[in-house]
Amino acid sequence: MAVETSGPDLLSVVVLLGAGVVAVPLFKRLGLGSILGYLAAGVVIGPFGLKFFSDPETILHVAELGVVMFLFIIGLEMQPSRLWGLRKDIFGLGALQVGVCALLLTGVGIATGFPVAHSFVAGAGFVLTSTAIVMQLLEERGETATPQGQRMVSILLLEDLAIVPLLAIVAFLAPMSVEAAGGMHWVPIGIGMGAIVGLVLAGKYLLNPLFGFLAQSRAREVMTAAALLVVLGSALLMQVSGLSMAMGAFLAGVLLSESTFRHQLEADIEPFRGILLGLFFLAVGMSLDLSVVAANWKTVIFYVIAFKVVKATGIYAVARLLKSSNREAIERAVIMAQGGEFAFVLYATATAVGILDGQANAILTAVIIFSMFLTPLLLVALRFLMPEEKQDLEAVEVAEGLSGNVLIIGFGRFGQISCQPLLLRGVDISIIDNDVEMIQAASQFGFKVYYGDGTRLDILHAAGAGRAQAVLICVDKAETILSIANLLKSEFPLVQIYARAYDRGNTIELIKIGVDYQMRETFESALIFGENTLVGLGVDRREAADVIEDVRRRDAERLDLQVAGGIRAGIDLMKGNAPVPGPLIKPRRAGQVINPEVAGVQPPQNADAN
Template sequence: MGHEGQDIFLKDMLVFLFAAGVIVPALRLIRVPAVAGFLVAGVVLGPYGLGTFEDIWAPVQFVTVGEPEAAEPFAELGILFLLFLIGLELSFTKLWRMKEAVFGAGVLQTTASATAIGAALWLFGMDPRAAAIIGLALALSSTAIVMQMLTSEHRATGPTGKTALGVLLFQDILVAPILILISFLSAESGGSILGDVFRALGEGLLALVVIIAIGRFAVRPVFRLAAEAGGRDFLMAVTLFTVIGAAVITASAGLSVALGAFLAGLLLGETEFRHQAEVDLDPFKGLLLGIFFMTVGMSVDLVVLVELAPLVLGGLAALIALKLVIAWTSTRLAGASRPAATEAAFLLAPAGEFAFVVMAAATSAGLLTTQQATPVTAIAGVSMLLIPVTSRLGQMLAKQTTSRPSEPPEPVSETDYTDRDGHVIVAGFGRVGRTIARVLAEANTDVVVIERDPTLVQQGRDSGWQISIGDAGRPEMLDAAGLAGASMIVITVDNATIAKRMVEAVRRKRPALPILVRARDPEHGRQLEAAGANHVIPDAIEAALQLSGRVLEEFGYAGETVRDLLAAEREEAYRTGTRETS
């Protein structure tokens, strides 16, 4: 009996995992986007979907979620990880370049949308306070869904992604003032409004200063200590501590937890640990965001939708049309190109997850009745379900406006290698790796280095190399290093097992990519060739040849004669050396 609550929780988590591992992949086979798949799964498996038949047929309870609110903490973590990973992709320099989008398009879009929606509701006879709250709630867009879609489509750091992100960041910053405003407007609030506003602003500014100061002076040393002491396990712990700790600091100051996670990503993105953190957190982010999208789907009451269908559908059409025009105009005025503004407008037109937070707070404060809040939350939920559809429409319309000369490409971040082309990846930055990198650099070759040792990574960064900490045997790390566009990869690690695993990982992703590997001896070289290496250079053979050449020179042989003898011996050694142990 005492375990009844735990049984329900475990059963609900099993349903969540079944949806993530079976239903959503099945929908992907018929080209349904993952976000839409999770939303649909939430509607079907939620208490307002199949859950309504539980009284008729009891076994339904085993395939539905009985307590969606139990998953909210996990859904919140998904949003934090998403904003953290977005921050990793950016930097303070790049964010400053986005100031027009954040404080230009963001302010224009949010203010105009809230004013237009609130004014329309007021003209229809709604109380001014309630109209203002609903206007602010519906003016916000979905950071979680929009950025997840842009990230999965590799558009988050492009013109569309930066335009949408600028508006969404301003909206995230605005969530706290909206909640403060609700407390001011509620009948129970008292005291000086002006004093509360200044106090809230002061606390928020202090929180931002604390996060930035910690990030500037403590993040890199702590991460280096974790890497040197225990590798990936400790790095994961420190990464989670950084994300959640920054979120706690901003939440304590009344700001959005998502803002704290984003700032933590920005700070870590300036270090050599960026790619390792991105690779480690990405699977967790996807699963936890899936839980969030399912909880959104579960909030859609199908019975209410049927009863209020005319009101919900009419409000939905008006909301999307109004915000579409305002978002497009705002982003264009802020300097976005016509295609980017079109795509961003269609992404920003639907409502967002914070609408549920604002509506719940306003209802609890007595500013809205349940009858007023129900259709608004239904409109917000359905509009979020339509984001994948509006995104596709935006892309289709944007393609019709790209016949004009293309705009100059965005400058590539010094730590963003995914769009590189023709570069050489060097796995390992010991003495051999450094020598190869220097030779390639002298030949004006673009080199990207992956190294597991944090000390070597720091030395490489201090010397100006494009280097990240990570394991080149992990497919995600290879993707982050730009394997898709690399011209070849050189593996210089001296650990036989690790080198073989790296060769196998590269060969699975790029069957035709040239792989050059350093081997300890002929037997090791044979194993690497069997794993898929194109060219294997055994240390033992090369060391023997170099010593032989020095001996011959000491005996007085001419340089040309020595080179000819070594060339012949090298050819014979490489021809027979890898078969000596067979």
């Protein structure tokens, strides 16, 4: 029975939800993951399965909407400052992997007898890894914030950005008559670039005033509707400009990521994230044309295997060239050796301009979908062949129902010392950590530490963050510190947040977030170290203490300058390019100025990074 989906249809919604509810738990129980469950369910209910859905155009629109909304959520988490921090991986590692894999995959097409244009389009489509699948896999494995995960995220960002020049290249490769070749290709490129610039300018100067005006209405649903309007409007702008709707949604998310309303938008949209992802994967499964696969099964199988093997080889070679470990290189190759959702956009464009015909488009689309199907299966096989060292949680209690007045997140060397004054004063504390060995070692010394990941909202609720008077962030990774602080500030605005900072840059970010107190992990110990060095050199202890207090005061002044006027101002002050009230350090003898630049010693460029 076919279900018409051109208008609101309750049966269509029930079929979609029912397919996911049945398939996903079954596939997860089998150890195959939720992604494969959604894909398989889409095949079963699609036009080439039980035919609950029969309109391919509607299926395509559903799939595109899923990608659009998903990339908006990704963009919302990618502040420009974070993108700038990943610039080396994005434009170094990402560009190298895309370039190498594009050349290798194009070579596969040429070696099997296809023209250069056809080979390039087919290979370029397979280069564009599925952002949705990789991000979902990283999230399920808890690796999104790890260095390995961040490198994959950087590559995905470069691949998402690459759709713009790839669409331009497809326009250049399109068959044209000599009369039409007089510069007409520059028109769509100019329109596309103009749309991107216009969207960025509108986002920078209009979005905050817009949401500020709407916030005055105090109607939460209006804010959510406005967010959706921005997303879909940006996607529409990119579409009418000849670019990808998903790119417009991603840019809108990035522009809103610096908005003061970002956390509200995240809280409103987050509940729909899993549903939208599931909807996308269901639509991908429904898009698989089994009749084309049956008629060309040898071709489909050959190119699925050839493209995956060649792309995996290129990914592994690039990873090892840039000093990644063997295991990380293999995992990256297995996870990213697949095509992605942007390939559908690229192949559709190539078909529209005459590079590909309808059958070639259908075959290549089937190759992409089968590569998506195989990725979770290959990851299961990799775990079987190269098992990870699993942490034994049997002797560890998971954080649940905790109610201490103070919650400590992280029980390493910093957290262990920080908790001692609280314990001596009889403060009721709860402690969580995600290192099982640390938890077991702490128990031998009488500390009760619960297992829990502080970057997860559900764990924070279970650990009593909402009931605590104060939360101490004592973890050691800068990005994890910021992630926890952001989450606490947005979800538990009344709780006091005390944060360990990794370095000066981390300190500035924490101040901007609005934590109640932050402390660089080595700052005070280094000052005491320097003070005792002065005493050892013959300086009077009281005078040494005055010098250290002066350093502490000047450091606080520099920090205020950097927060208020940007890091550049603080660096200029350090290098003497800005007025400094008095000498850098009080001299021991009158008239003696202890200043590195006066002494002819240039401070290192990262002198203000600690």
